[in-house]
Amino acid sequence: MTETVLESVRGRVGEPVLSVRDLSVSFRSDTRTVHAVDGVSYDLHPGEVLAVVGESGCGKSVTSMAVMGLLPPTARIGGSIRVGGRELVGAPEKELQKIRGKDIAMIFQEPMTSLNPVLTIGRQIGEVLRRHQGLSRKEARERSVDLLDLVGIPAPRSRIDEYPHQLSGGMRQRVMIAIAVACDPSVLIADEPTTALDVTVQAGILEVLQSLRERLGTAIVLVTHDLGVVADAADRVLVMYAGRSVEEAPVHDLFATARHPYTRGLLGAVLRPGGEGKRRLPEIPGLVPSLDSQPDACTFAPRCSRADETCTAGRPGFGSVDPGTGTDAAHRAACWHPYGAGEASDILTATPATEPARPDQEAGK
Known part of the structure; x- marks a missing residue:
């Protein structure tokens, strides 16, 4: 599996699992219209990790929510989003419900607000399995235990009956990943999966994502501010500014020879160990x-x-x-x-x- 995935990434074998073309998203109120995303395009191939970077408010998360079909009714979406050859822009909600969780899934930024506080984590994972794979309650429970083990949660059989507030931040993030990969989706969107986690936990989360990519061939869109995470985990990088794509390159090319002035600015503003003492960042x-x-x-x-x-x-x-x-x-x-x-x-x-x-x-x- 791993060799096939790496060949796909390097040679771009086959059709993309996710294709976004000229995506635009705007929000209209009584007084103004905000153009959150303007003409963004990219392809994602099997087993590939695409990092989407840029400062807050540049449209990274809105782009991801548009792909998932989770934007509010006030949003106006233009362009094309195709997953496995199926067009999602303009698709009815019933069709999107069949695709979300099964073919494309998302790890949300803050697990404590994304997980249901009154349901056990086992029930929340099992809900996805029962809906999309038709498993019985008992079968879903056993599969949930396997998923918790897959994402590195110790003693999964006892943890499965715990509630989100009983878990640490890193554990909750791993539960979110378990829910997202329950049905082996071809595309996984990770929206700031390491935010507010300490360095050790961040490394563990990234290892889980890398393992899933190698085991399942999952293609990942990694939304992040952390350029260190990008350097470690990504194959390609898409840089966004003010709702637009400004640069796209293989990760090593981007760090070695960034061409857009904004990308140069982002890289130049990174704090580096062993700098010049009190020099202003x-x-x-x-x-x-x-x-x-x-x-x-x-x-x-x-x-x-x-x-x-x-x-x-x-x-x-x-x-x-x-x-x-x-x-x-x-x-x-x-x-x-x-x-x-x-x-x-x-x-x-x-x-x-x-x-x-x-x-x-x-x-x-």
């Missing part, structure tokens, strides 16, 4: 734009040191960062002036082209 200048409107321009231009009139006059296409490699290139970015391979980064040292210099910057010239 670099930050991306400027503010995240409002999502009330999505301009026909680069949304990162007001914060970018490389921006010029081209960047504010039109929206850049999402294409190869290297000339002549075509639209199917592994490394792509939405930028009019991407960094070249080996080019030094200046985003954290220069003043954005469209933002006036601060007095302390003027004094330092």
